[in-house]
Amino acid sequence: MRVAEHLNEALHALLDADPAVHVLGEDIVDPYGGAFKITKGLSTKHGSRVISTPLSEGGIVGVGAGLALAGDRAIVEIMFGDFAALAFDQLLNFASKSTTMYGRRVPIPLIVRCPTGGRRGYGPTHSQSLQKHFIGIPGLDLYELSPFHDAHALLATMFARQNPCVLFEDKVLYTRRICRDGVVDDLFRFELVGGWARVYADGDLPPDCVLIAPGGLTDRALEAMRDLLIDHEITCVLLVPERLYPLDPAPVMQVLRGAGTIVVAEDGSAGGTWGAEVSRLLHPELWASLSGPIRLVSAADSIIPTAAHLEREVLVQADTIRRAVLA
C-alpha cells in the first residue's frame, strides 16, 4: 500500500470512529478529493464533516481552532504546505498560545496537514519544506509522516496531545510503499522505539554512523545507506522521529551513544534549521562519544528552482547525504 492510500484510510477510520472530527481544506471533497487525493472518498462517506473551503488558509485554520476550542476535533489540509505561511498568525498567536495563555490548560485538538517538499517541479512557492519556521513555538507540536509510522496511531497521538499540531507530509513520500512488519527491503529492517523508527541493515554491530532524518528523507537516506554499505562497507542506522518538535531523543539515546558520527538531514533550506535544533539537544549529551561535530545536511541556501536539473542542485539528494557521511 502507498503512503497516500494509508493516510487516506487512517482519515476514513478517524471520521468513522469519532463524530467530533471535522476535515477542512481547499478542494478536498469528491470527486476531486484534494490536490494529492489524501481526502478522497471522505466527503462521500462523511458528508457535512468534510468541508471544501474558500482559498483562505488563515481563515480555515482559525475555523479549525474554533471548532477545537468549542469541543470538536479538526483537521485542516493546507493544499501546499507553502501556504501555511498564510495561517501563521492563527497558529502562532491563537491556536498554540491558547493552550496556555489563559492561565490554565486549554485543549486545542487541531491538526494542520501540510503536503511538503520538492522533487516534483512545482517551483519556488510550491516545493518548500517549512518545518524550521514552526520550530520553537510554545504549544505547537510538529510531526512528519514516514513510511514506518502507522498513520492511524500518528493521528491518535497528535489528538491525544491536545495541542495544535502541524503534520508535514512529503509529496514524493505519498507515492512510496509503506513499510510494515519490520521489513524495509532486501537489505534493511526497522523497529519502532518510543516514537522513533530505527532502520538498520541485518546485524547488531554498532553502526559507523547514525543518520537522523524526518520521514520525507527516507528514500534518499536509504539509497545513501545502501551505497555506503556496499561501496564503502560503512554501516549506518537511520533514525526517523514521528515528532520533530519538541524532539525527545531519550528513546534513541543508546543508539546515538554508540555512534561516533552523526548526520542530521532535512529538506529545508540552510540556516536556522531543524538539524541545528537537533544538534543543540544532542551535543551536550554526546560530546564525549562523538568523533566530531554533528554534521548537518539541508537544501541549499536558495529558492527552489522549477527546472528539474536546477531543482536537483538545490535539494538534498542521496548523494548529498552519502558525501556528508564520507566527509
Added chain:
Amino acid sequence: MIGAIQERVRALTPVADADLGRMLRIRHFERALLRLFERGQLNGTTHTCLGQEHVPVAVSGLLDPDDYVFSNHRGHGHFLARHDEPHALLAEIMGRAGAVCNGVGGSQHVYHERFLSTGVQGESLPVAVGVALRLKRVTPGRLACAYIGDGTWGEGSVYEALNMAQLWRAPLLVVVEHNRIAQSTPTTAQLSGSIAGRAAGFGVLHHRIESVDVNVIRAELAPLAAVVRSEFRPVVAEIAVHRAGPHSKGDDTRTPEELREAAEGDWHPRYAEAFPEQFARLDEEQRAFIARMVDDVLIRPASEWERP
C-alpha cells in the same frame, strides 16, 4: 447649541437601574485603571473603553449563557457586561490572587466560561466562525458574538471569516464598535468605502445604530440577534460610538476640537443630565463599590501560575 443638546437629552428613554448601574460600574473600573497607572501601580498596558460602555451592556442583555463572546484588546466592558466579576478582572490585570487567568493573559487575553479575548486584531473572527458552526450543530439557537472595531476592518481575516460565515450559515453576530479612530489614525484615513458596503459584498446583513441610548441599541439589536439565532446567518451590527479616552494610557493625539466632539458623543454626561437623581445615586454606589474593590485587590498576594 444648548437647545440641540437638550433635544438629545430628552431623547434618552428611561433606563433601568441594572443597565445604568453596569455602565457606571464599567466607567469607574476603567477610571480606576487609569489612576492606578498614573500611580505606577499597574504593569504593562491597557486599553480602556471609556465612552463605549453602553454597547456591551446593551448587547449582553440579549445573550444567553450558552452563547460565546469574543472580545478584543479593548475588552474590559465586554467582560464586565457579561460577567459581573470586576475583582477577578482587576486581579488579572494586576497579576494578583483570584485573577481570572492567573495573571497570564492580562488585560487583553481573558478566557472565562464562554468569554474569550485575544490581542491580535481580527484574529478572533475565523475562530468565532468555527465556534458558531459547532453551536449550530450541537445547540441550535445559540450564537457566537464577536466585538471588533472599525480599525479591525483593515485585517484580511475579517473578510475570510465573513465569507465563510455567510457561505456556511454560521450564527455569528459581529458587533462593530465604530469609534471613528484606530489608535491614532482617524477612520477616514484608514478605511475606504464603508462597513455597510463591505458587508453587502458578502451578502451579509448589516445594520448601523447611531444612538447612545442603551435601550434603543438593545431594541435595534434584538431582531438582528433573533435572525442570527433562527436563520443561522451572520449579521454585522455597527454601532456609532465615541472613544472618550485615549487608545491606551496617555497617548491621545487628538486635537482639543476632536476631543470635545468625542466628549459630546459620550453617553455619560447625557445620562447624567437626563436622569440626575438616578444617575447620582447609582454613580455614588458604583464609585464606592469600585473603590472598595480596588482596595481589596491591591492587598492580595501575587497570582500564581504553574507553567506547563
